[in-house]
Amino acid sequence: MGLGTGEERACFSWVLFAMESKLFNLKFPTNKRQFEAQTEVQVKEEMGWRGILGFEYGIVQAPLGPDISGPELVAAVANAGAIGILRAPDWECPDYLRELIRKTRTLTDKPFGVGIVLAFPHKENLKIILEEKVAILQLYWGEVTKDIVLEAHEAGVKVVPQIGSFEEAKRAADTGVDAIIVQGHEAGGHVIGQEAIISLVPRIVDLVASRGIPVIAAGGIVDERGYVAALALGAQGVCLGTRFLATEESYAHPIYKKKLVEMNETEYTNVFGRARWPGAPHRVLKTPFFSEWRNLPSHENEANQPVIGRTTIHGVEKEIRKFAGTVPNKTTTGDLESMVMYAGEGVGVIREILPAAQVVKGLVEGAQILIKQHFTS
Numbered sequence: 001m002g003l004g005t006g007e008e009r010a011c012f013s014w015v016l017f018a019m020e021s022k023l024f025n026l027k028f029p030t031n032k033r034q035f036e037a038q039t040e041v042q043v044k045e046e047m048g049w050r051g052i053l054g055f056e057y058g059i060v061q062a063p064l065g066p067d068i069s070g071p072e073l074v075a076a077v078a079n080a081g082a083i084g085i086l087r088a089p090d091w092e093c094p095d096y097l098r099e100l101i102r103k104t105r106t107l108t109d110k111p112f113g114v115g116i117v118l119a120f121p122h123k124e125n126l127k128i129i130l131e132e133k134v135a136i137l138q139l140y141w142g143e144v145t146k147d148i149v150l151e152a153h154e155a156g157v158k159v160v161p162q163i164g165s166f167e168e169a170k171r172a173a174d175t176g177v178d179a180i181i182v183q184g185h186e187a188g189g190h191v192i193g194q195e196a197i198i199s200l201v202p203r204i205v206d207l208v209a210s211r212g213i214p215v216i217a218a219g220g221i222v223d224e225r226g227y228v229a230a231l232a233l234g235a236q237g238v239c240l241g242t243r244f245l246a247t248e249e250s251y252a253h254p255i256y257k258k259k260l261v262e263m264n265e266t267e268y269t270n271v272f273g274r275a276r277w278p279g280a281p282h283r284v285l286k287t288p289f290f291s292e293w294r295n296l297p298s299h300e301n302e303a304n305q306p307v308i309g310r311t312t313i314h315g316v317e318k319e320i321r322k323f324a325g326t327v328p329n330k331t332t333t334g335d336l337e338s339m340v341m342y343a344g345e346g347v348g349v350i351r352e353i354l355p356a357a358q359v360v361k362g363l364v365e366g367a368q369i370l371i372k373q374h375f376t377s
């Protein structure tokens, strides 16, 4: 990069300082003069990792359906200072959900969140989340209403929807949410994201900047490089699904975890779970089974297919049919190779299954090193 003149170098330093400000939670100077006035000593004194939404770090572990982000994973993430999010069942089961939250509290005394998919029955579950006063209510795939946000705020719960378009972000911001997760098309699992985060995130950052709503980028981020890139786009946090799926504490089946390490390619598709959750595209690993069936005729779905396995989800035993949208968890038996395996585009960078705390530490320390070693003159 040609940073010839002193003026250019000063400008570049200011851009870097802006990135560091987000990363280290410094008071961000709004002009170059303020930047120059902020001495190096001040910078060092103020440096800290206060994160977002009252958490230590701006790192979010995405809720992983249907039960992959269970108490063990969420507690491990919370204990590491990041934002762990449980996933509420897709059916009303308030007592079970209360137990799930309480079990998580036996493993951590740190705050955490619960995610709800609004496309499924959720009213009773929502009541429990508010009664239990978890720190964060994460919402996905449905309209966020002012009523939900008000109710949550009255209970002292922060609301963080995951959205996939500029219009959806606008509607969510108008309801008074506390932060917005912007999901890009790169994301693993079900994908509401309509475009890549490199274009979507800055637009939404500009949209909500004046309202002080932190933007969290989701999709394809698995390490410090993605973290720093998201900060450069204006995000204050990152939300990772696939990277936390590939951890020791996730409730994914060991064979699924092994595939996340071995395989590099994903595809955006609608082959799986068409009957249960119509109109919900998803990104999956390009397994041999998926490659064979990727052009599944549009009239086919899982409903009339043979049973290929069994599983227990949130305490309920279920059959898994061919082309079902159910990923293999630790209890799943049967033909696992033919089951859906969601993953984001960053999967090719995942080389090993790690403890969740190590993922958090790697992101935080790696980002600091990356900025200091590679982007400062």
Ligand SMILES: Cc1cc2nc3c(=O)[nH]c(=O)nc-3n(C[C@H](O)[C@H](O)[C@H](O)COP(=O)(O)O)c2cc1C
Binding pocket: 062, 063, 064, 065, 066, 068, 087, 115, 117, 139, 140, 162, 183, 186, 187, 188, 189, 190, 218, 219, 220, 221, 239, 240, 241, 242, 243, 245, 327, 342, 343, 344, 345, 346
């Ligand atoms: C296995 C799996 C399950 C997911 N389940 C949910 C879910 O229940 N609710 C939700 O809001 N997002 C869910 N997501 C999407 C994540 O919130 C997030 O957008 C995505 O994981 C980000 O992309 P990445 O996987 O490349 O990190 C899921 C993702 C994966 C990989």
